[in-house]
Amino acid sequence: MEREREMREIVRVRGLHAGYDEEEILHDISLTALAGDVTVILGASGCGKTTLLKHLIRLYVPSRGSIELFGREITTMDEPEFDELLQQVGVLFQNGALLNSISVAENVAIPLEQHTTLPPELIARLVHTKLRLVEMDQALDKRPAELSGGMRKRAALARAIILDPPLLFCDEPSAGLDPTTSAGLDYLLLKLRDELGMSMVIVTHVVASIKRIADRCIFMDQGEVLFSGTLKEAESSGLEKIERFFREG
Amino acid sequence: MLRIVLTGDTLSLAGVLSREEAGRALTDIRGRLAASAPGRMHLDLSGLERIDSAGVAMIDQLRQELQARGLEAELTRVPAQVSEALKLFSAPAAPAPTPQVRESLFYRVGDAAVKAAHTAWIMLYLIADTLYFAVVGLFNRRGIRKGEFINQSILIGVNALPIVALISFLIGFILALQSAAQLRQFGAAIYVADLIAIAMTREMGPLITAILFAGRSGSAIAAELATMGVTEETDALRSMGLNPTRYVLVPKFYAITLTMPLLTVLSIIIGIGGAMVIGYSYLGIGPKPFYQEVMTVLFFRDILTGLIKSVVFAWIIALVGAYYGFSARGGSEDVGRVTTAAVVASIFWVILADSLLGLVFYFGQGLEY
Numbered sequence: 042m043e044r045e046r047e048m049r050e051i052v053r054v055r056g057l058h059a060g061y062d063e064e065e066i067l068h069d070i071s072l073t074a075l076a077g078d079v080t081v082i083l084g085a086s087g088c089g090k091t092t093l094l095k096h097l098i099r100l101y102v103p104s105r106g107s108i109e110l111f112g113r114e115i116t117t118m119d120e121p122e123f124d125e126l127l128q129q130v131g132v133l134f135q136n137g138a139l140l141n142s143i144s145v146a147e148n149v150a151i152p153l154e155q156h157t158t159l160p161p162e163l164i165a166r167l168v169h170t171k172l173r174l175v176e177m178d179q180a181l182d183k184r185p186a187e188l189s190g191g192m193r194k195r196a197a198l199a200r201a202i203i204l205d206p207p208l209l210f211c212d213e214p215s216a217g218l219d220p221t222t223s224a225g226l227d228y229l230l231l232k233l234r235d236e237l238g239m240s241m242v243i244v245t246h247v248v249a250s251i252k253r254i255a256d257r258c259i260f261m262d263q264g265e266v267l268f269s270g271t272l273k274e275a276e277s278s279g280l281e282k283i284e285r286f287f288r289e290g
Numbered sequence: 291m292l293r294i295v296l297t298g299d300t301l302s303l304a305g306v307l308s309r310e311e312a313g314r315a316l317t318d319i320r321g322r323l324a325a326s327a328p329g330r331m332h333l334d335l336s337g338l339e340r341i342d343s344a345g346v347a348m349i350d351q352l353r354q355e356l357q358a359r360g361l362e363a364e365l366t367r368v369p370a371q372v373s374e375a376l377k378l379f380s381a382p383a384a385p386a387p388t389p390q391v392r393e394s395l396f397y398r399v400g401d402a403a404v405k406a407a408h409t410a411w412i413m414l415y416l417i418a419d420t421l422y423f424a425v426v427g428l429f430n431r432r433g434i435r436k437g438e439f440i441n442q443s444i445l446i447g448v449n450a451l452p453i454v455a456l457i458s459f460l461i462g463f464i465l466a467l468q469s470a471a472q473l474r475q476f477g478a479a480i481y482v483a484d485l486i487a488i489a490m491t492r493e494m495g496p497l498i499t500a501i502l503f504a505g506r507s508g509s510a511i512a513a514e515l516a517t518m519g520v521t522e523e524t525d526a527l528r529s530m531g532l533n534p535t536r537y538v539l540v541p542k543f544y545a546i547t548l549t550m551p552l553l554t555v556l557s558i559i560i561g562i563g564g565a566m567v568i569g570y571s572y573l574g575i576g577p578k579p580f581y582q583e584v585m586t587v588l589f590f591r592d593i594l595t596g597l598i599k600s601v602v603f604a605w606i607i608a609l610v611g612a613y614y615g616f617s618a619r620g621g622s623e624d625v626g627r628v629t630t631a632a633v634v635a636s637i638f639w640v641i642l643a644d645s646l647l648g649l650v651f652y653f654g655q656g657l658e659y
Contacts, residue, residue, distance in 0.1 A: 141621030146384075159313045159344060166347040169384035182387065186621045204309070205342045236378050 049075040050112070051208055051240045052097060057106030059096055066092050068264045070106070076207070079234055079241045079254045084261035085286065090244040091135070093261070094212050097242065098132055099123060110208065128156050131201030133211040137193035139185040139200070145172070146181040149200045156204065171199040175229060191222035195229070202233060208240050209233070215247040227253045248287055260286070293337070296322050299330060300366075304337025307345030316348050320355070328360030336367035346379035354383055413613055416535070420609060423536040424543050433532055438541035446507045446542065447549025451556070454502055458557035461498055462486055462564030470573055479573040483583035486565035491592045492599075492651075495558035497644060500603035503550060504636035508611040511542055512632035515615025516625040524616075535612070543608050550604035551597050558596060595651050602647065603640045610636045 052074035060066040066089050074080035082090050095101045097108060099115055108115050110130065115123060139148045149168045153159055159167070172178040175195040185193055194214060201209060214230065215223040227250050233239045245251060251258065251272065258275045260268040260283050268278055276287055292311040295302040301319065305311075323331075333349070353363040368376065393401070427434050470482050515538065518524045524534040562584060569575040575583075614632035618624045 140623075142623035153309075153344075157309045157313070157344070159309060160316065162351055163312055163316065163344065163347050165384040166351055166381070167344055170343060170347060170379050170381040173381050174378075178381075181385070184621075186619070186624075205344075236374075 049077070051076045051110070052080070052242055053107075053109040053112075054097070055107040057093075057096065057103050057108065059092065059101060059103040059106070065104070066264050067096070067103070070264075070266055072259050072266055072269055074240065074242050075257070076240045077234070077238055078256040079230070079243060080257045080259065081251050081255040082242065082244045082259045082261060083246055083251055083255075083286070084267075086246060088261045089264040090246070090261055091212055094210055094242070094244045098127075098130065098210060128152075128204055129206050129208060131204070131206040131209040133194070133198050133201045133209065133214060135213045135216055137185065137197035139193060139197055141185050144182050144184060145177065145188070145196045148185065148196065149203055151200065152203050167203065168199075171203050172196070174202075175199045190217045191219075191226065194218065194226060198226075198229065202237070202239070205237065206239070208242070211241065211243040211245075213245055213247075214243060215245055215250045220249065223247065223250060224253065230254055294318055294322070300332040300334050302334040302337060304339075306339055307341045307348065309342060309344035312344040312348040316351060319352060323356065323361070326359075326361060329362070331356060331361050331363045332366045333363050334366050335372055336369065338369060338372045341372050341375045343375070343379040346375055347381075349376070350380055350383070409613075412617075413609070416613055416616070417609055419533075419535045420539060420543055420612070423533065423540045427536065427540050427544075433536045434540055435537060439544050442541045442545035443549055445510075446503070446545045447553060450502060450506055450549075450553060453506075454499055454553050454557050455560050457502060458490075458495065458498055458561040459564040461494055462490060462561030463568060464564075465489060465494070465561075466565035466568035467572065470568055474573060479569075480575060480579070480583055482565060482569055482573060483575070483580045484587040487562055487584040487588050488592065490558045490561040490565075491588060491596045493644070493648075495561055496554050496596050496599040496603060497640070498561075499550060499554045499557045499600060500607065500640045500644075501637055503546065503553075503604070504607050504633055504640060507542075507546060508607040508636040509629050509633045511539075511608060511611030512615040513625055513629045515539070515612060516618030516628045519616065519618045520621060520625060534616075539608070539612050542612075543605075546604045546608045547601060550607075551600045554596055554600035555593075558593075595647075599644060599647055602643055606639045606643060607636045610639055 050073045052072075054070055054072045057067055057070040058065060059070075070093060072082075082093060084090055092101065096103050097110070099108075103116060106116070110126060113126065115126065118126070139145070140151075146165075146168050149171060150164050153164045153167060157164075169178055169181065172181060175198050177192060177195050177199060180188060180192060180196065185196070188196065198214075201211075209230075211230070214226050218226065230241060230243070231254055234241060241254075243254065255272045258268070258270065258272050259266055260275060260280075262282055268275055268280060268283055270278070275283055278284070291305050292307050292315050293302075293304040294315060295304070301323070303315075307315065333353075349365075356363045365376075423433075466482050466486050469485050470479060473479050473481050473485075515524070515534075518527075518534070518538065524538075527534045527537055566577055566580050569580045570577060611632045614628040614635065618628045
């Protein structure tokens, strides 16, 4: 049983300490995310969720601790090896992070142009396929500035999944979206999990979204992991902070 | 690894069809089917162990190309896993990009004229607004952030002092060096003082300061206002009942109007100082005779000319920067675009204004000017 669980661990963090300058933000974080699951990192604003996510994709370097993706330690991995590994990882940033100076289609094509030898006609077809999957194929030639917040997120999601990554990280996918659009994006993420078998680690504090998508929850508070388990276990954990989060969130 | 076998009218694909293989496979199959006659073609996928979205795109592309040549490609013996991927990723061809329609010359000239008129109208609006709020602000400080004038005067003026001083010294130094080499041939070395005094006071002092201000402050004004627009800060100000021109621009307008003439005077003095160094070291003219020569050639109207120019240039830099800053639309890339455009336009308008003012002062006061 334990062995089977270890085999399914796609993200594994042990004893992570991290911060900015002298200030420590994350204290002794340990967590795991399993393959095929949607793992949600939740907690109040400022608890260190986004900082943790940025460490998981090595945008920040921890002061100590271990981070493994697909069973490989990334904190000590050299740059070319990590770049290779990143092709198995998609990242959806909070504001989409599309490049404003180029069209949506050009944005989505970037990973294909940089990491594959596919000819232009296949790249165009793939871009169209992925934008169609997120229902954005009508916006191929539009600039990101011409899109609404929800559309930008969906276009950014198409870019994040363009290489069919087995692991997707999302930072606050519901942030700034109305409930309907937010729910639409959640169902789209679930569709990707179910149909592509994609594993996801999602940072969010939106309770409705958590209830829709979470297989497992990691509750953070003041830079520490307060709870880790299923959504049902979280709701009945008896921990006052977690119960209040779900009640008032 | 992907294996491709062509037997009669059947093309078999076996192994893994992923993004690493798709491009090469498409080229390979195109070559093998180049001579095929129209008819029916079977794509046997039974040997495919795995396929990703790039593989599906390759099959779609291949079928489309064959169809265009009258070859109907039928997928046969599709494994369940491959079938699911085909269902999920198969898509019609990406629409061809809309061709750019080249408008006629008359249309383009007319369009440019309309845009220029619109720009002029917006600019006039901005000038009127700024001047109105600048005058009103002298008597009523409501709607202007407290302490902002001092803050902006430090940012725009005081912080520019070292670079204005250094560049002015070097310009005065170089001008004196170049002119001394010519004038000393005629025994007229002392006139270096006259030349530099007049050039620095009427032209170079205001112009050097203005160009440095356009690069430092004009770009900063444009970038700040553009960023505020992109991040909805100007909308937020409006929603709080504050006019962005009055709240953000007017303090900068006051600051640049005050500091630019002061720095222009500094530039003139230091530029003449630079020339004095050449006079002393290269021409053997002591500081005292150099100073006396400068004072004999300079009149109050020369200094006034320089100061009037500096105020006009200051207003151009502030207003052009503000125009471009407020005109930013879209995302972060527009901030860079308008900032660059503001600097280039400021320098152009400053030099144009300098030429016009030069003509006005020259013909307005007689040729002895």
